[in-house]
Amino acid sequence: MLRMALVRPGATNFDEQGRIKGTLDIPLSERGAAQADVAASELRGLGLEVVYCSPCQPATETAERIAEQADAKVKRLEKLHNVDQGLWQGKRIEEIRQGQPRAYHRWRDDPDAVCPPGGETVADARHRVKKALDKICKKHKKGSIALVTPEPLASLIRNHLLNDNAVEDLWEAECERGQWELFELNGEVAISCASTARSDR
Numbered sequence: 551m552l553r554m555a556l557v558r559p560g561a562t563n564f565d566e567q568g569r570i571k572g573t574l575d576i577p578l579s580e581r582g583a584a585q586a587d588v589a590a591s592e593l594r595g596l597g598l599e600v601v602y603c604s605p606c607q608p609a610t611e612t613a614e615r616i617a618e619q620a621d622a623k624v625k626r627l628e629k630l631h632n633v634d635q636g637l638w639q640g641k642r643i644e645e646i647r648q649g650q651p652r653a654y655h656r657w658r659d660d661p662d663a664v665c666p667p668g669g670e671t672v673a674d675a676r677h678r679v680k681k682a683l684d685k686i687c688k689k690h691k692k693g694s695i696a697l698v699t700p701e702p703l704a705s706l707i708r709n710h711l712l713n714d715n716a717v718e719d720l721w722e723a724e725c726e727r728g729q730w731e732l733f734e735l736n737g738e739v740a741i742s743c744a745s746t747a748r749s750d751r
Contacts, residue, residue, distance in 0.1 A: 572632055
């Protein structure tokens with residue numbers, strides 16, 4: 551059986567300002583670095599063999615902190631880049647809510663039906679997630695690994711592992727950082743899931 555820790559990176563200044571990160575490269579804030587260190591300390595006892603991460607800076611920095619404490623390797627996977635939110639990237643969530651209320655509500659209620667202007671559809675992101683996870687699960691049949699990836703991609707990974715296509719509020723998910731969940735996998739499907747840590751926002 552494979553144990554997989556799904557980790558959200560620590561916070562960035564964009565998170566603290568309520569801005570949409572998407573695929574932008576933004577370093578961890580001081581608070582985010584502290585969140586990453588807490589996660590690293592909590593994950594140290596899992597016996598991690600490798601820490602996979604999205605190519606963005608906050609995921610990479612968080613993964614490096616986790617790997618250092620776990621004495622594990624870090625592997626960046628391009629297919630785990632965050633959902634490209636196009637022209638929304640860098641904007642405050644509140645700007646979208648006020649300026650594009652229809653798009654805001656559809657992204658909250660039915661994200662599969664929305665493509666951020668100049669961005670990527672949820673369906674395309676799901677396809678990437680499946681290919682990346684299939685490859686990881688074929689390589690690791692047992693042991694413990696971690697995946698460090700930002701929201702909203704982390705929610706799509708979670709749904710894939712739980713074989714659940716019902717995406718929750720991605721605006722809400724956008725505000726999650728520093729937390730992690732532990733999945734026990736039989737093949738490519740989770741047979742158990744435990745929410746093991748949640749940081750303040």
